[in-house]
Amino acid sequence: MATVAPVSVRCGIKDVAESPVLAMKEVEIARRLAVVRVRIAAAAEREGLSPLNVRILAVSKAHGSEAVRAGLAAGLTDFGENYVGEGVAKMNELGLGARWHFIGRLQSNKTRLVAERFDWVHTVFREREVMRLNSQRPAASLPLNVCIQVRMQDADARPALPAEEVPGLAALISAQPRLRLRGLMGVPIPDAPRDAYLRLRSLFDELNASGLNLDTLSMGMTADLETAVECGATLVRVGTALFGPRPPR
16 A cells, blocks of 8 residues: 655634634644545555556535635645636635645636636637636736646437547647647546546557646546546545535535
């Protein structure tokens, strides 16, 4: 079994230090984070990979800003939101300190807020989204980090880009001055997820062999993060394992 360094619980955020409830939440999230890291390390070790190459994206959708505060204090840095309004509200309340990833479906009337407020977007698969995000990203901001959402299985009817069309969109994104192509994102259907992850990893490797400098393969969630890590994920999207079940909306 792989081992990881013990997690030291930090109460460096003022709100956490002053609130016993938030301090307790931080301790719980730190404990859960340690378990997730052990899961990642064990999966990586089985394939001779380094767990240090796997980043954790904490999916904070439907969890309040207090959960993000506690997560930051426990050592998390990256948070994923599915709904633009919810994510922006948390940003406004919390201020600086987190990196925000948009992982929901992009809507045309919300691209400006994504471009202006988020650090990453994982769900790009249309040319018009690329052009809107590039034109709406403030010139004074760093380029918006982009992942292409890829359709991983033919039977999957969810919106995503077929693998054969990915190189063309990758070239378009790479040509935009206010965007930075970082990699690929995929969500498999339950049928044969390992095969789907391996196909996505193969596409990732092909794109890098063609001259792209991708560093992010975003795949895997709480239930299947071991499979994703074994197949080469560099970023796993973890919500329930860190924050517990989502409260009803």
